[in-house]
Amino acid sequence: MNHETFLDDLSRIQQQGRWRTLRETQRAGGLLTENGAPRVNFSSNDYLDLAGHAEVCEAAREAADEFGAGAGASRLMSGNFALHEALEQALAELLGQETALVFPSGFQGNVAVLSSITGQGDLILSDALNHASLIDGMRLSKAEVQVYSHADELHLSKKLAAAAGRYTRVFVVTESLFSMDGDIAPLLEINSLCRSHGAFLVVDEAHALGVFGEGGGLCRDLNVQPDVTLGTMSKALGAAGGFAATSRIVRDLLINRARAFIFSTALNPPAAASALASIRLVRQHPSWGRRLLSRAQAFRDALTAGGHDLVEGGSQIIPIMIGENAAAMDYAQRLRERGLMVTGIRPPTVPEGTARLRLSVTLAHDEATLEHAAKLIGECIHALPDPA
Numbered sequence: 063m064n065h066e067t068f069l070d071d072l073s074r075i076q077q078q079g080r081w082r083t084l085r086e087t088q089r090a091g092g093l094l095t096e097n098g099a100p101r102v103n104f105s106s107n108d109y110l111d112l113a114g115h116a117e118v119c120e121a122a123r124e125a126a127d128e129f130g131a132g133a134g135a136s137r138l139m140s141g142n143f144a145l146h147e148a149l150e151q152a153l154a155e156l157l158g159q160e161t162a163l164v165f166p167s168g169f170q171g172n173v174a175v176l177s178s179i180t181g182q183g184d185l186i187l188s189d190a191l192n193h194a195s196l197i198d199g200m201r202l203s204k205a206e207v208q209v210y211s212h213a214d215e216l217h218l219s220k221k222l223a224a225a226a227g228r229y230t231r232v233f234v235v236t237e238s239l240f241s242m243d244g245d246i247a248p249l250l251e252i253n254s255l256c257r258s259h260g261a262f263l264v265v266d267e268a269h270a271l272g273v274f275g276e277g278g279g280l281c282r283d284l285n286v287q288p289d290v291t292l293g294t295m296s297k298a299l300g301a302a303g304g305f306a307a308t309s310r311i312v313r314d315l316l317i318n319r320a321r322a323f324i325f326s327t328a329l330n331p332p333a334a335a336s337a338l339a340s341i342r343l344v345r346q347h348p349s350w351g352r353r354l355l356s357r358a359q360a361f362r363d364a365l366t367a368g369g370h371d372l373v374e375g376g377s378q379i380i381p382i383m384i385g386e387n388a389a390a391m392d393y394a395q396r397l398r399e400r401g402l403m404v405t406g407i408r409p410p411t412v413p414e415g416t417a418r419l420r421l422s423v424t425l426a427h428d429e430a431t432l433e434h435a436a437k438l439i440g441e442c443i444h445a446l447p448d449p450a
């Protein structure tokens with residue numbers, strides 16, 4: 063086969079300023095080395111610094127000894143261990159849902175759920191900035207998909223009103239804390255719209271779990287109960303694996319219909335055990351999330367004082383909007399040269415013209431590190447050419 067046939071595709075990607083390469087880093091955490099050079103890591107979603115926690119790592123080792131490194135089969139074959147069931151119970155309790163079902167990754171879980179609970183004759187209303195995994199799940203669904211403006215409950219309410227009586231079921235799908243903008247969906251308003259229009263509410267808590275609501279996420283914090291809570295154990299829980307927390311009926315439907323669940327090997331035992339250990343730690347330390355958010359707020363204030371015009375937000379995810387792809391990558395490179403690992407985020411991850419730096423604060427960053435980083439970032443922004 064002639065692989066050169068793909069060179070045209072690659073050169074198009076390059077011309078669009080979207081060229082991506084892999085850089086090697088060593089282990090998760092707030093401090094790491096990249097190609098041998100020390101960096102403070104602002105590109106990690108290990109928000110509570112649990113990926114390297116002694117108890118979490120020990121749980122993974124013990125699970126590998128007891129159950130093996132891999133599950134060896136799908137859950138419906140011989141890969142359903144007591145560990146999976148214990149993890150699902152712990153997730154359901156943490157999220158205030160009746161039950162839960164875990165998947166090998168958050169991406170896979172989102173695809174599994176959205177492609178199987180929706181179908182022909184249904185309508186899905188999706189926030190404009192929803193994550194790729196939610197979008198791909200909707201693409202696999204036979205339901206009609208309509209996009210509403212980001213976090214815009216008025217636009218959503220118009221779409222719900224227009225949909226009345228025209229569909230078998232209507233679903234509203236949103237992230238709670240948006241991964242690239244660090245802002246929060248108007249969950250109370252969305253929830254009450256769903257209730258008054260008889261629509262199902264599906265919320266992805268990937269970035270809020272472990273941080274908000276004493277670990278239980280933003281919906282828990284606001285006393286909102288989605289029909290399905292989606293999420294991942296790869297971020298604040300420092301492990302891996304996705305989940306859907308929901309009713310027993312919907313769980314049964316997923317087990318019987320979700321192809322990405324049925325035809326995939328079960329979540330590996332070390333990941334399941336480390337996620338379970340992290341959930342225990344989060345429940346024992348309900349103040350960790352608040353501590354993280356207060357550090358992130360201080361960092362935000364320091365960046366603002368240093369001349370950055372930040373988008374409003376109350377989370378540990380802080381975007382610095384740049385606009386052009388090349389400028390964002392150039393800025394990220396300057397920061398890397400000063401010892402900060404910050405990733406430039408470009409389309410198609412974010413809309414065209416909104417390339418940015420995405421900084422995530424984790425509990426691995428102490429106050430002094432954050433203060434120093436804000437100073438370095440401030441120096442860099444002043445060295446940037448003015449946007450044309």
Ligand SMILES: Cc1ncc(COP(=O)(O)O)c(C=O)c1O
Pocket residue numbers: 167168169170172193195237241266268269294295296302303304
């Ligand atoms: C909002 C959101 N949902 C789902 C996922 C997928 O999770 P995972 O990394 O476990 O596949 C991500 C990860 O980037 C995410 O940001």
